[in-house]
Amino acid sequence: MKKNIPPIGFGTFGSDKYKPEDVSKAAMTAIKAGYRLFDCARVYGNESEIGKVFKKAFDEGLVNRDDIFVISKLWNDKHGDGEVMESCKKSLEDLNLDYVDLYLVHWPFPNYHAPGCDANARNANSRPFFTDEFMKVWRQMEQLYDMGLAKQIGMSNMTIPKFEQVLPKCRIKPFAHEMEIHPAFQQQELFEYCIRHNMKVIGYCPIGSPNRPERDKTDEDVADTRMAEILEVANNHGIHPASVCLKWAAQRGVIPIPMSCNEKNIVSNLECLAQNPLSDDEMELIKNSDKNCRLVKGHVFLWEGASDWRALWDENGKISGWND
Numbered sequence: 079m080k081k082n083i084p085p086i087g088f089g090t091f092g093s094d095k096y097k098p099e100d101v102s103k104a105a106m107t108a109i110k111a112g113y114r115l116f117d118c119a120r121v122y123g124n125e126s127e128i129g130k131v132f133k134k135a136f137d138e139g140l141v142n143r144d145d146i147f148v149i150s151k152l153w154n155d156k157h158g159d160g161e162v163m164e165s166c167k168k169s170l171e172d173l174n175l176d177y178v179d180l181y182l183v184h185w186p187f188p189n190y191h192a193p194g195c196d197a198n199a200r201n202a203n204s205r206p207f208f209t210d211e212f213m214k215v216w217r218q219m220e221q222l223y224d225m226g227l228a229k230q231i232g233m234s235n236m237t238i239p240k241f242e243q244v245l246p247k248c249r250i251k252p253f254a255h256e257m258e259i260h261p262a263f264q265q266q267e268l269f270e271y272c273i274r275h276n277m278k279v280i281g282y283c284p285i286g287s288p289n290r291p292e293r294d295k296t297d298e299d300v301a302d303t304r305m306a307e308i309l310e311v312a313n314n315h316g317i318h319p320a321s322v323c324l325k326w327a328a329q330r331g332v333i334p335i336p337m338s339c340n341e342k343n344i345v346s347n348l349e350c351l352a353q354n355p356l357s358d359d360e361m362e363l364i365k366n367s368d369k370n371c372r373l374v375k376g377h378v379f380l381w382e383g384a385s386d387w388r389a390l391w392d393e394n395g396k397i398s399g400w401n402d
C-alpha cells in the first residue's frame with residue numbers, strides 16, 4: 079500500500095545562509111520534533127549529510143524508514159538519456175535509502191546554472207520548454223517508478239499550459255506538484271488545476287523565504303510576515319506571523335515545507351498546525367490579500383531571446399519560446 083504524504087514537511091535548502099552541516103543538524107532536530115516529510119534535492123548540495131542523519135535516526139530507533147516520506151529532485155543538468163536513473167541512484171546512495179517516496183523533476187527544462195550565481199548570469203545553452211524533451215525525461219521517471227526506486231513521481235515549477243501538453247502523454251500521472259505558495263503569492267488557478275488533476279500540492283517558500291539571498295530580492299517583493307492581514311490574524315491568535323502562513327496553507331489543502339535552522343522555529347512551525355484553526359473569515363481575509371508576488375522568479379534559467387523572467391511562467395497562457 080502507498081504511504082500517505084504528511085500534511086507538513088521540512089525544507090532542506092540551505093541556500094547561502096546555512097552550510098550542509100547546519101541543515102543536517104536541523105533535520106535531526108526536525109525528526110525529533112515529529113516531522114515526517116523531508117524535501118531534499120540533489121542541487122541543495124547536502125543530501126549526503128542528511129543521509130547520515132537518516133541513518134542515525136534509523137539506527138537509534140527514532141524512526142523507521144516506513145515512518146518518513148522523503149522527496150528528492152532531479153536537477154536540470156541531468157535531463158539526458160540515462161541520466162535520470164543515474165541521478166536518482168546517486169541521491170539514494172547519499173540519502174542512505176533504497177527508495178525515495180517521491181522523486182520530482184525540479185524544473186521542466188534542462189537549463190543549468192552554477193549554484194550561487196547572480197540573477198543576471200545566463201547560460202548560453204538554456205532553452206525554452208519543449209514537450210518532447212520533457213517527455214523523454216518523464217519516460218525515465220516512469221522507469222524509476224516501475225523499478226520501485228521512486229514510490230511516486232512528480233513535477234515542480236510547472237504551468238497550466240505545460241501541464242496541458244504533458245499530462246495526456248504521461249503513463250504514470252504526477253502524484254504531486256511542488257510550487258511556490260505563500261499568502262502574497264497564492265497561485266489560485268494553478269492550485270485548483272493541480273487538485274482537479276489529482277495532484278498533491280506541495281508549497282515552497284511557505285513563509286515567504288525571509289532570509290533568501292539579497293541577489294534574489296527585488297524592490298517590489300512583499301514580506302508575507304509583515305503583511306497587515308497576516309499581522310491582524312497573528313494578533314487575533316497571539317501567534318507568530320510565520321504560524322499564520324503555515325496554518326493558512328495547511329487549511330487550504332497545501333502541504334507547506336518550511337525550512338529553519340532554529341530549534342524554536344522548527345518546533346513551532348509544526349506545532350502551530352495542531353492549535354486553534356483560522357476562522358473562515360480569517361481564511362477569506364488572507365485569500366483576498368494575494369499580491370501576486372513571485373519570489374523565485376528564475377532569471378538564471380532564461381534562454382537567449384526570452385523577454386524577461388515572466389516568460390518562464392507562461393503568463394499570457396501560451397508556452398513562451400514557441401513561435402515568439
Ligand SMILES: NC(=O)c1ccc[n+]([C@@H]2O[C@H](COP(=O)([O-])OP(=O)(O)OC[C@H]3O[C@@H](n4cnc5c(N)ncnc54)[C@H](OP(=O)(O)O)[C@@H]3O)[C@@H](O)[C@H]2O)c1
Pocket residue numbers: 088089090091092117118184234235256257281282283284285286287288289290318320321335336337338339340343344346347374
Ligand atoms: N521546488 C523548488 O523549486 C523549490 C524552490 C525553493 C524552495 N524549495 C523548498 O522549499 C523549502 C522552503 O523554502 P525557503 O526555505 O526558501 O523558504 P521558507 O520556508 O518560506 O523560509 C525559510 C526561512 O524562514 C525562517 N523561518 C522559518 N520558520 C520561522 C519562524 N517560525 N519564525 C521566523 N522565521 C522563520 C528561517 O530562518 P531560521 O532558520 O532563522 O528559522 C528561514 O530562513 C526549501 O528549504 C526547499 O526545500 C523548493
